[in-house]
Amino acid sequence: MTDTLDAQPRRSNLEQWKRLHESDYFESHPSYHGLRDFGGHNEIAAIEMFTAFQSSMRVVVIGCGYGRETAHIAPRVAHVYGIEVSEIILDKAVRYLAERHVANFTPVLAERYASEIPDGIDLVFSVACMQFITRDLVFDYFATLARKLTPAGMFIVQFIEELEPGAANRDAELRVYEPSVSWTLPQLFDLAARSGLQFRHTRTYPMVEVTPPRLWHWVWFTP
16 A cells, blocks of 8 residues: 555546446345345444444445445444445445335445545444455545544454465456455554554454455454
8 A cells, every 4th residue: 555545546446346236246146145134243243342332323334235234233323324336336225225214324425435424423334345445445445534533433344364375465456356355464553554543453253164264354443
């Protein structure tokens, strides 16, 4: 990552995901099997590892997808802002959440999130997103949203670390495919420091059922 962010890689990475969503990414992905409810247990448990839900919370979900996590977060908080790369997927999220009587959700297009998400955010949450976008875009999200946090606000975000040689130096390529960007703990410490955040804690879990093996890092950053 560099401090001077190049807008073209960010746009290109967003464009590749727009094209994937236009091809019904969630409906055709073998892990999702359509726009369905996964129960939210893992996501809620991940947040509660680090903090308790408060009914006054304002939450940002980076990569909200069709709303499967938001459907379980929103009833516990005051408001959720969901960031996604295309109007297509945001429209799906609005419909999916409306069917589940979620009324405290605001869809936010990724290219406008810096101006449309207000100050006073209590929690920035993301799962299964950071490995799919370029490192400079991750830094852009963290540095920008860090400035919108309340003094007691926090990031609770999931990262993947691939263990094969060379994975730590690989970034997402700017083409239409599903990337897998690996983050080591030293890289996450650096991300926090350069975003104006404090690295507070991590919970790490091995994924031994996949080849090559990977680690899931749930990280907790604060101002």
